[in-house]
Amino acid sequence: MKFDGFETLAIHAGQEPDAGTGAVVVPIYQTSTYAQDGVGGMRQGYEYSRTKNPTRTALEECLAALESGARGLGFASGMAAEDTLLRTVLSPGDHIIIPGDAYGGTFRLISKVVERWGVSWDAVDQTNADAVRDAMRPNTKVVWTETPTNPLLGITDIETVAQIAHDGDALLVVDNTFASPYLQQPLTLGADVVVHSTTKYIGGHSDVVGGALVVADAELGEQLAFHQNTMGAIPGPFDSWLTLRGVKTLGVRMDRHSENAERVVAALEGHSAVRRVYYPGLDTHPGHKIAERQMRSFGGMVSFALRDGEKAALQVCERTKVFTLGESLGGVESLIEHPGRMTHASTAGSALEVPADLVRISVGIESGDDLVADLLQALEG
Numbered sequence: 203m204k205f206d207g208f209e210t211l212a213i214h215a216g217q218e219p220d221a222g223t224g225a226v227v228v229p230i231y232q233t234s235t236y237a238q239d240g241v242g243g244m245r246q247g248y249e250y251s252r253t254k255n256p257t258r259t260a261l262e263e264c265l266a267a268l269e270s271g272a273r274g275l276g277f278a279s280g281m282a283a284e285d286t287l288l289r290t291v292l293s294p295g296d297h298i299i300i301p302g303d304a305y306g307g308t309f310r311l312i313s314k315v316v317e318r319w320g321v322s323w324d325a326v327d328q329t330n331a332d333a334v335r336d337a338m339r340p341n342t343k344v345v346w347t348e349t350p351t352n353p354l355l356g357i358t359d360i361e362t363v364a365q366i367a368h369d370g371d372a373l374l375v376v377d378n379t380f381a382s383p384y385l386q387q388p389l390t391l392g393a394d395v396v397v398h399s400t401t402k403y404i405g406g407h408s409d410v411v412g413g414a415l416v417v418a419d420a421e422l423g424e425q426l427a428f429h430q431n432t433m434g435a436i437p438g439p440f441d442s443w444l445t446l447r448g449v450k451t452l453g454v455r456m457d458r459h460s461e462n463a464e465r466v467v468a469a470l471e472g473h474s475a476v477r478r479v480y481y482p483g484l485d486t487h488p489g490h491k492i493a494e495r496q497m498r499s500f501g502g503m504v505s506f507a508l509r510d511g512e513k514a515a516l517q518v519c520e521r522t523k524v525f526t527l528g529e530s531l532g533g534v535e536s537l538i539e540h541p542g543r544m545t546h547a548s549t550a551g552s553a554l555e556v557p558a559d560l561v562r563i564s565v566g567i568e569s570g571d572d573l574v575a576d577l578l579q580a581l582e583g
């Protein structure tokens with residue numbers, strides 16, 4: 203028999219009881235080095251913790267299982283994962299396609315750092331797969347996708363874009379941070395690499411910063427492990443442990459995030475102060491059909507635009523009591539923010555600039571009644 207349901211893997215994959223003591227929870231192996239049996243005689247494959255650490259290994263194996271990948275790799279942050287990936291798969295002269303509303307940090311990494319090494323890029327609206335096909339060049343090595351996007355919750359058809367990337371011998375990378383592997387598994391839809399900021403839903407408690415890569419191909423996994431060790435942007439044992447602790451409840455948390463988000467969306471939709479709600483679960487959302495096909499449910503991220511513009515948006519952000527004003531997302535607590543002045547401030551003046559009347563919320567797993575009531579009082583002032 204195969205016990206491979208998502209929630210079972212989240213709790214058990216890579217997490218056998220400790221061989222030495224029987225500890226049910228993977229210990230925090232807070233060590234930098236390991237005793238060797240004779241020169242070059244590693245005991246269980248561990249010699250130095252930049253290269254490998256058992257707590258990190260447990261997390262990496264668990265994440266690989268949850269994304270149905272061949273190999274998982276842990277990093278100190280989502281950006282560290284992205285940086286290591288891009289420096290592994292790109293060379294000077296290559297071209298990369300990114301989403302029109304890419305995560306601000308990804309846009310900054312590519313436009314301010316990667317470009318300097320002689321890599322060119324184009325930002326296109328990937329909710330339209332034809333736009334991706336048109337942007338492909340002979341030197342395109344990577345198509346970088348986020349779905350749902352941040353902060354506009356656009357949906358990209360992963361299967362179609364994987365086909366387009368592969369037709370041009372490019373890799374499809376999917377930043378799966380917003381959906382988490384519980385809601386969406388890009389590798390099973392043809393993607394080559396999944397990127398996570400584990401800081402968000404995977405860690406889930408806003409108490410640790412981390413990142414991960416999961417790949418479909420073991421050979422690419424080997425190359426990435428080489429770069430992970432070479433560049434050294436690894437998570438420490440305690441951060442790996444906290445992330446692994448979060449992962450165990452990912453499934454139940456995501457169910458509740460989605461459920462609460464749907465309630466909040468229903469309340470916002472009918473409200474006279476709200477101009478537009480962005481949520482892939484709405485059947486009026488242009489990507490709804492695709493989202494329905496490739497996601498289990500629609501997640502906890504919601505954006506909405508205010509009829510009275512930027513000032514009204516800023517006021518709502520400052521009036522909520524249960525929703526905390528802050529950046530980040532994906533934790534058990536609800537957060538609210540103004541992308542134009544906070545998470546996406548670095549896109550100001552560029553083609554990726556976000557609407558000024560937009561508010562983004564990360565709907566937590568508090569009481570749904572309280573979340574709806576809090577937003578309504580903030581809208582009414």
Ligand SMILES: *Cc1c(COP(=O)(O)O)cnc(C)c1O
Nearest residue numbers: 279280281305377379399401412
């Ligand atoms: C937060 C985030 C990142 C960056 O991750 P860090 O852990 O903050 O470095 C990348 N992509 C998305 C979609 C994110 O939300």
